[in-house]
Amino acid sequence: MAKGHRSQIKKERNQNKDNRPSAKLSYARISAQKAGFVLDAIRGKDVQTALGILAYNPRYASAVIEKLLKSAIANAENNNGMDPENLYVDECFANKATTMKRIRPRARGMAYRIEKRMSHITVILNER
Template sequence: MEVQALTRYARMSPKKMREVANTITGRKAPEAVEYLTLIPRKSARLIVKTLKSAIANAENNNNLSADSLIVKTAVIENGPVLKRFKAGARGSAMPRRKKMAHIRIVLTDGSNN
């Protein structure tokens, strides 16, 4: 059985988040939580929050054990971009693109239901 959790509009670049998210695919869920807590990056904190939510969804909604769960996919999707301007040299305006990401984590217990 598959269980998922979704965090939308995370204020971080999707490229930075994908570097961390790709490392947990295929790991057992408790092991992935431990692994992410050791990584000193903002993206790891956001991903572990979503992963814990997915584990809670599996335990409360589907009566699955956290120890039997495996991270099937950890996908970081592009969110909207805030377009802002900052003062530049000689009175000009320099564009800033403040990116957002959507985090989708899918856990599975290994059965084909």
């Protein structure tokens, strides 16, 4: 059993909330592994460098993550009052989401399954 009243438990849970600015994209139509390659390139970099890397990266995921990073920067600026010059990418990761299953007709009436994978991409910033 939980200790205390429900409102007290909620109050304690909300006090431990992470106040770092972030942005999350759910159900992105790209596999977590492919998004991870791009996220590895920007992890730990300051936001200006990260935007430069994403602008010249030829992968499809870089365009999606660039938009997400700009959203996280705007959240930091507007919601937390942080200066964009001092921000850096503290954490970024892609988790596996649901998979769309599709069928590809094959010879002799058989069918192969095509799995179109999706991911949840999260970018968390912090101030130096």
